[in-house]
Amino acid sequence: MSAPATPGNDEAGVQYGSVDEYLSTWAAEDLSRQGVAALINGVLDAACLLSARIAAGSLEGDLAHLVGSNTDGDAQKAIDIASHELFVEILARAGAARVLSEEADAPVMLNGQHFAVAIDPIDGSGNVGLGTPVGTIFSIMPFCEAEDPFLTPGKRQAAAGYVSFGNTVDLGFSVGEGVLLATMHPQTGEFLIVKRQVQIPRDTSELAYNASNHRHLHPAMSLYLQDCLTGKEGTRGRDFNMRWLGSAVGELHRILIRGGVFFYAGDKRPGFENGRLRLVYEANPIAFLMEQAGGRATDGTTAILDKIPTSHHCRTPLVFGSATEVDVIASYLNSNPTSE
Incomplete structure (x- = not known):
């Protein structure tokens, strides 16, 4: 008996290469960009690991278990703390100088030199276990010792992006040259670009x-x-x-x-x-x-x-x-x- 066809399999699916290829080409044009590319790739490495844990749901423990609260009184779930620790570890290896996370009172001091990352490791953690979207959102700021990068205007951002964990794992990001959307391949974990130069309709209802x-x-x-x-x-x-x-x-x-x-x-x-x-x-x-x-x-x-x-x-x-x-x-x- 032949294997059943994959539902909705479209051989003409839209792809514009991988995010890794895009960032490699972009960074090669200017060596100062390599730090930004490394940090975005670090976020994606962590997101790939995090997506597998979210997809496992309660099979590997209760992600929504309350473990405490932050200084602002927001409840912290197990997934909040675990994702914070994961991103800090991987961003440290990727060369971040500082990481400001929603789950930590003060910025985490690291050994990088050129860029700092502000991140909400799990946005919408109240949706965990309910089958509705959660996400990661991040900002990359230029870093120098003379000033706190997290207390400067957002127009100084070098890059920003998010990962949405829903029925697909989707990425949106920009390095200041328009917005790209990508989707993580469920077998390989590679983020493949599906849309370049995103433009939001001016009008809406x-x-x-x-x-x-x-x-x-x-x-x-x-x-x-x-x-x-x-x-x-x-x-x-x-x-x-x-x-x-x-x-x-x-x-x-x-x-x-x-x-x-x-x-x-x-x-x-x-x-x-x-x-x-x-x-x-x-x-x-x-x-x-x-x-x-x-x-x-x-x-x-x-x-x-x-x-x-x-x-x-x-x-x-x-x-x-x-x-x-x-x-x-x-x-x-x-x-x-x-x-x-």
């Missing part, structure tokens, strides 16, 4: 936000949502749809592919004045990728890449995605500046 927070929003943001929810009968003149994955990396990947807008605004609750997302290792890499792909990323009114971090783990409101809709949100906030 798709929103990503946590609707349970609607009642806490300031008036300008609440008015924006109300106008969207009234659809084609309202002032926006068209219907809107909603997505919410509980993972900023998952939302980022979807928006790079099909457009949309995501926001986590500051609101009226104590401790949420600046939203919940971290500027240095979440908002900054997202903003870098957005700008490279023709999108926008702001704190509602100010470009994320222009913001100067006040601390390693400081938070910021975040709006990102299709440029026109990000600008629309800014117009609502600017019309009522005391509300945000």
Whole structure:
């Protein structure tokens, strides 16, 4: 009996070579780029190992088991700590000078000389064990001893990217020459490029936000949502749809592919004045990728890449995605500046 055909096997699948080949060619043009290429490859090596552990789920232990909390009070799961240790170990070998991780209070001092990495090892860890996306997101900054690289504006980033662990393991990254998307081959672990020069549609009718927070929003943001929810009968003149994955990396990947807008605004609750997302290792890499792909990323009114971090783990409101809709949100906030 012959073997059954692979479902959906498309011999014309799109591939544009491997990420390793791309980085090798890019780095060969300028020797100063080799440090960036080595760090991106280090992230991918760690992501390959991490993807296997995530795919094993509870077969190898409870990844969602609570093991403590960080200094900001966020619960830490077993997968948070394990992924932090994995990335620090591999980035040390790849030549990082410093690593700032969401799971550590202070930057980890390493022996590299030229670049520092800010990373959220597992974004959306609340999704672990539920079959919904989790991800890794990272930023690579130039390093010198004279200043703290993690307290400089995001526009200084040398590169940024993410890995989304979903039904496929997907990579999006940029070295400042546009955004590339790649998918990890499930047999070889190699990341193969599937799209170059990603461009986000300027217009969208798709929103990503946590609707349970609607009642806490300031008036300008609440008015924006109300106008969207009234659809084609309202002032926006068209219907809107909603997505919410509980993972900023998952939302980022979807928006790079099909457009949309995501926001986590500051609101009226104590401790949420600046939203919940971290500027240095979440908002900054997202903003870098957005700008490279023709999108926008702001704190509602100010470009994320222009913001100067006040601390390693400081938070910021975040709006990102299709440029026109990000600008629309800014117009609502600017019309009522005391509300945000």
